[in-house]
Amino acid sequence: EHAKEEAPHPQMSVLHVFKNNELRTSFLVLCVMWFFGGLSMYMIDLNGEDMTSNFWLGQYMSAALASIIRVIVGFADAYIPWLGRRKVYIIAMGTCILASVGLTVQLLGGGKGSTLYFITYLIAYNSISVSWEPNFLGAAELMPTD
Numbered sequence: 001e002h003a004k005e006e007a008p009h010p011q012m013s014v015l016h017v018f019k020n021n022e023l024r025t026s027f028l029v030l031c032v033m034w035f036f037g038g039l040s041m042y043m044i045d046l047n048g049e050d051m052t053s054n055f056w057l058g059q060y061m062s063a064a065l066a067s068i069i070r071v072i073v074g075f076a077d078a079y080i081p082w083l084g085r086r087k088v089y090i091i092a093m094g095t096c097i098l099a100s101v102g103l104t105v106q107l108l109g110g111g112k113g114s115t116l117y118f119i120t121y122l123i124a125y126n127s128i129s130v131s132w133e134p135n136f137l138g139a140a141e142l143m144p145t146d
Contacts, residue, residue, distance in 0.1 A: 037128065040096055044121070051112075103124055
């Protein structure tokens with residue numbers, strides 16, 4: 001038996017994205033999500049150099065916690081039905097914003113390198129890291145790739 005061949009999709013230019021209301025809205029949402037995600041990640045990473053007095057300990061602890069959190073979030077999707085990508089993104093970005101405010105207060109107060117700063121940094125770094133999965137999946141779902 002012969003498999004059905006799909007009809008070729010019409011070529012879409014960049015101008016078509018801006019002319020189509022739905023595509024324009026999706027594109028602008030993605031731009032905002034990616035801009036703030038990237039900006040937050042960059043700013044948090046800039047302040048991570050001396051998060052602890054021992055650079056290697058800080059890096060290993062950060063990597064270990066990131067791995068554990070990703071496994072937990074991966075399994076949570078199967079066991080918590082109301083936890084969708086949108087809620088994961090909102091919770092992750094909200095946590096990141098609160099932790100970033102905490103980092104700013106600690107930086108201004110001279111607390112860089114303390115245990116509290118390290119814990120706040122880990123919360124900020126890992127929450128923004130969790131938000132990248134919804135960012136990537138949002139791009140795949142919101143924009144046509146055919």
